[in-house]
Amino acid sequence: MTLDRRQFLAATAGGSLSLLGLLGLPRLAQAQTLVEQTRVLCGFPAGGTTDAVSRRVGERLRGSFAKISLVENKPGVGGRLAVEELKRSAPDGTTMLLSPASPITLYPHIYKSLSYGINDFIPVSTACSINFALAVGPAVPDSVKTLKDFLAWAKANPSKASYATPGAGTPNHFVAALLAKESGVDLNHVPYRGSAPGVQDLVGGQIAAMSSPIGDHLPYIKNGKVRVLATSGAQRSRFLPDVPTYAEQGFKSLVMQEWYGFFLPLKTPAEVVNRAAAAIKAAVSTQDTIDAFAQLGLEAGANTPEDIARAVREENAAWGPIVKKVGFTPEA
Structure with a gap:
């Protein structure tokens, strides 16, 4: 449940971070800002859409955000295991999460014993919508x-x-x-x-x-x-x-779209968050990534930490009354 395709593309195009500042830095200075190694958590098994997005973008973080970038699949309970792992991770850029929006925005309304909430993470950027x-x-x-x-x-x-x-x-x-x-x-x-x-x-x-x-x-x-x-x-x-x-x-209420986004642990320094957002923006803006995403039925698009944080808050607030009205549960 989120923006339609036209709104999504307009929002991501207008709200993206600029790389001009990074491009103007000396090569040595850029190297010094790279995280030594980062792992991109994926809450679903290899071969699925979320895995494909995490690998496509994760590979392109190598050299732009981290010296080494690896994808780690932690499948289970609809993506929650990976979200929980992110919450336990150090806030230093060595761990980030690629996730559909729903484990962050929807699950707090349907799982009574959920161990996290929307304020336990820092949203970094969207990658695509579907x-x-x-x-x-x-x-x-x-x-x-x-x-x-x-x-x-x-x-x-x-x-x-x-x-x-x-x-x-x-x-x-x-x-x-x-x-x-x-x-x-x-x-x-x-x-x-x-x-x-x-x-x-x-x-x-x-x-x-x-x-x-x-x-x-x-x-x-x-x-x-x-x-x-x-x-x-x-x-x-x-x-x-x-x-x-x-x-x-004939089913007018069944209109839904979801975006995939990157998240970092709470208390990650703003400088690390902004560098991650810039690297993700660069990764999803390349023509080969746009074309690869299209093969998966995905619309590529990045935005700013502020924009994705706003989307998380708005969607989380919107899901509450919908779930209550429909009576939706994981056992439905």
Whole structure:
């Protein structure tokens, strides 16, 4: 739940940090400011969208922010393990987190025993944004071509009407749970430890459907392994222009987009935060990164620490009444 594509691109273009100051520094001075080694925490397993973003940007932090930059996958409980690890880490730039917004902004409203809150971290910059998709695989008959078809099939086949997500309590889960509630059709949620294992089961016919980022399904559409029935944006995705949105198909409240952002531990010095933001901005602004993100159904875009901090506060405040109204829980 965040800005639409046009607003996101406008915000990130207008609020980005300048690298002119860094570019004017002597080579030796730049070398002295580099962190010796940084690890980029990723709360989802290798092969998924979050992992791909963390690796694409993490690799480009080498030489611009740190002498050595490594990605460390800590999958589990919808990305929370990595967030908790960041909270325990030293505030010196040696550890940062790449995460979808939801573990930071949404989870405080749905997990009663959560060990962190939005004020436990320093937001650094966005990296990209994404819409979600509902896709079906070979476990669903070829005659199911639309969202309406799928809901009718699911109602007639309740024992088979299961859907995967990258984790319980994620926005992907929220969208599908809201679809089930508004349609009156029981859909059985099967949470996975990230997108990759869920997609594998979807393509293999072990599960009927999956609600996850659009990019998870793009490689399998051309070969006919999956069919995307709906996307979650306010408008159709430029990556799937022939697929109608949930809203177009009668579900007006199922409009949702998520951004991915970088975070540092609380009390990290402002100078380190600003250098990290500048390095991330440089990394996501290159044409090869923009093109690589597009292959994953992602819109690249960086912003300032102030802008992403504002987005975190606003989204966290907005999620509260929505979760309460819908009655959404990780067990939904």
